[in-house]
Amino acid sequence: MIETTLDIQAIRKDFPILQREVNGKPLVYLDNAATSQTPQQVIDAIVDYYQRYNANIHRGVHTLSQEATDAYEAARQKIQRHFNIAHSHEVIFTSGTTQSINLVATGFTSFLKEGDEILVSAMEHHSNIVPWQMLCERTGAILKVIPMNLEGELVMEEYHKLLSDKTKLVFCNHVSNALGTINPIEEIIEAAHKAGAAVLIDGAQAAAHIKADLQTLDVDFYTVSAHKMCGPTGVGMLYGKEEWLKKLPPYQGGGEMIAEVTFEKTTYADLPHKFEAGTPNICGGIAFGAALDYMNSIGFDAIAQYEDELVQYATEQLLAIEGLKIYGTAAHKTSVISFNIEGVHPYDIGTIVDKLGIAVRTGHHCAQPIMDFYRIPGTVRASFSFYNTKEEVDKLVEGVTRAKNMLL
Amino acid sequence: MTIKEIQEEIIDEFSMFDDWMQRYEYMIELGKSLPLIEEQYKTDDNLIKGCQSKVWVHAELDGDKLVFTADSDAIITKGIIAILVRAFSNQKPQDIIDADVEFIDEIGLKEHLSPTRANGLVSMIKQLKLYAVAYQTQLK
Numbered sequence: 001m002i003e004t005t006l007d008i009q010a011i012r013k014d015f016p017i018l019q020r021e022v023n024g025k026p027l028v029y030l031d032n033a034a035t036s037q038t039p040q041q042v043i044d045a046i047v048d049y050y051q052r053y054n055a056n057i058h059r060g061v062h063t064l065s066q067e068a069t070d071a072y073e074a075a076r077q078k079i080q081r082h083f084n085i086a087h088s089h090e091v092i093f094t095s096g097t098t099q100s101i102n103l104v105a106t107g108f109t110s111f112l113k114e115g116d117e118i119l120v121s122a123m124e125h126h127s128n129i130v131p132w133q134m135l136c137e138r139t140g141a142i143l144k145v146i147p148m149n150l151e152g153e154l155v156m157e158e159y160h161k162l163l164s165d166k167t168k169l170v171f172c173n174h175v176s177n178a179l180g181t182i183n184p185i186e187e188i189i190e191a192a193h194k195a196g197a198a199v200l201i202d203g204a205q206a207a208a209h210i211k212a213d214l215q216t217l218d219v220d221f222y223t224v225s226a227h228k229m230c231g232p233t234g235v236g237m238l239y240g241k242e243e244w245l246k247k248l249p250p251y252q253g254g255g256e257m258i259a260e261v262t263f264e265k266t267t268y269a270d271l272p273h274k275f276e277a278g279t280p281n282i283c284g285g286i287a288f289g290a291a292l293d294y295m296n297s298i299g300f301d302a303i304a305q306y307e308d309e310l311v312q313y314a315t316e317q318l319l320a321i322e323g324l325k326i327y328g329t330a331a332h333k334t335s336v337i338s339f340n341i342e343g344v345h346p347y348d349i350g351t352i353v354d355k356l357g358i359a360v361r362t363g364h365h366c367a368q369p370i371m372d373f374y375r376i377p378g379t380v381r382a383s384f385s386f387y388n389t390k391e392e393v394d395k396l397v398e399g400v401t402r403a404k405n406m407l408l
Numbered sequence: 409m410t411i412k413e414i415q416e417e418i419i420d421e422f423s424m425f426d427d428w429m430q431r432y433e434y435m436i437e438l439g440k441s442l443p444l445i446e447e448q449y450k451t452d453d454n455l456i457k458g459c460q461s462k463v464w465v466h467a468e469l470d471g472d473k474l475v476f477t478a479d480s481d482a483i484i485t486k487g488i489i490a491i492l493v494r495a496f497s498n499q500k501p502q503d504i505i506d507a508d509v510e511f512i513d514e515i516g517l518k519e520h521l522s523p524t525r526a527n528g529l530v531s532m533i534k535q536l537k538l539y540a541v542a543y544q545t546q547l548k
Contacts, residue, residue, distance in 0.1 A: 023428070345482035347461045352484075355428050363460050377462070377481060406433060407483055 025357030033383030045290035075289030100238035107248035114140030174206035179328025180336030231291035235284030352403035435487030504540035
């Protein structure tokens, strides 16, 4: 029995997709780290927008435009409150974490010179490696890697040694998408600041499980994708401290981001609009706000407590399968179990369990350096959300056992 | 046997199975019987891109016929490539070029034909046909 104050069966009714069948079996959705499912409350917000007040924002004087603008800016304030951000103009709407990171990486081009150093953790998603490599190519800065140990934890002594007055930026995910490790970002941020470096934390994988207090963390940049926390795809946020956002040049030129345009010179709009060129994903932004409302109505403490118990139960049950190895056994981890069975390719397991209606991810999870570190082609990754149940864990274990028996 | 005849034979074999489990179990068996590529040909050049698992294919002429050997690190993928090798190996390049692949659909593996499918069945077929085109040119 898993102890929780949540009524999981009632919560599951909020998610229409959880009622469907896959290959004739009830869907068991365990690919939440890739994208979470969408509750009716968020679907309703999307439908309501298009049915009642679809209009372009910030420009129109007509009623629909005013309503859409109000709803979009209200969503920005919801994000501000949720992450305890000082000013709403420090919340930049983006298409998601990848764009948020690229915005910062592109902007830093003018701040870096040859020989400067950028530190990135060994357990990054490709979207948090490639933009920095490109930045290094543009500026001559050097990318250095904070190593990790076999448990999938960052080696903090090495991190402290890597920091120097040459370090200008430190990038790290809050939670690793491939391993589930919760990184000690408080320590990372504090030490980087002492060395005079800025810090960007990729919160994509953490945001559905941990409510980050960005002012207390004192982080310079933090990124989130709405679709990993019950919101729609194609929208996310970049948090940046006001002082940084003022210094950073605009990312893209276009409408919305200008104050005045003549053919001789353009002056840019104030924050946050300086970084929001063109018509934004208005409906997505509003639905992002609705997703935060939904998750907060359940409560992040209760979510974290339940998910921890679920992951602990799943870990015990999976480890009972002979030959099964879990990658990522950090002391602090959340909601992700990456595993392989000796002698079996993860792709084969994924294919068989899909036939049983179970959705897991297989492959390198966009984190090839981690797979190289463990010398494996990939893993099977089961990732959990608050709407998953103990019964679903049992089905996963049953499915993996069946796959193993077929494949070996 | 012609490619068409072999394909019909494969369809016959698969028609004996009632459910997916049996089909996959048979595919796994087929995978184990795949004529394996020699280690020296397991190079990056022979690796088919677009597969989540690794697939190597080697082709060489035996008289006027093209012979395929292959391997994969995933057993289901190996089963799929074994079916393709059985249908296309030991055939004239022109016949391989002209052959259709609808039998994949008929043996209940249609889902693997989607171009976005991570196993890269489409890439595998394309690669076999590309070899046929290359050797056809050489034969001329």
